[in-house]
Amino acid sequence: MVKLVYFAWVRERIGKGEEELELPDHVTTAGELIAYLSTLGDEYADALRVPRAIRVAVNQEHIEHDEVILGAREIGLFPPMTGG
Template sequence: MKLLYFAWVRERVGHPEEEATPPAGVETVADLVDWLRARGPEYAYAFAPGAAIRAAVDKRHAKPEASIAGAREVAFFPPMTGG
């Protein structure tokens, strides 16, 4: 699956996108965040507990409990504000 990182998430991770194959047992957005957090210090920094990060699975906003089964793309970005 393709992982996309936007704004400060991209800055902390150090690249805008990557291809990844999460291991068995990574079934939800929250599981994916936990797996990413364990991949290295830059991911731990970007996905620190309490960090305000939103996700989209195949271009649809997704809650942490949303399934990533069959997803082609998961994007991570900070909350957006308007005005």
Template sequence: MKLLYFAWVRERVGRAEEEAEAPAGVSTVAELIEWLRGRGPEYEHAFEAGPAIRAAIDKRHARADAPIAGAREIAFFPPMTGG
């Protein structure tokens, strides 16, 4: 699947996107974030906000407990505020 990173998540990871395959047992957005955090210090820093990180699966906002099976694209971005 394609992983996309936006705003300060992108800056901390050091890339805008990448292809990745989550290991067996990683089946939700929250589990994917935990797996990504273990990929190195840049990912740990990018995802240290844990539940505050927002996600979209195939361009639709998704909750942390959303399943990722069959996803072609998952995007991660920091919480947004309105103005």
């Protein structure tokens, strides 16, 4: 089981701030996680429809989409961030 935490409009579109999921064995990278989550329903597909725009953090450290997520306790998904 891994804890998924959703932030900002990703949270709003999915309709929840966090959840715990058992990921399939084929989901080993951040990119594969986003692709998998997109199959869980229309709200996920809407929130993640531009996968490259989604930022991912594993155990509170940002990673790239091709990086491995195996062994993660917590994975956060964020929309693009802007300066200000």
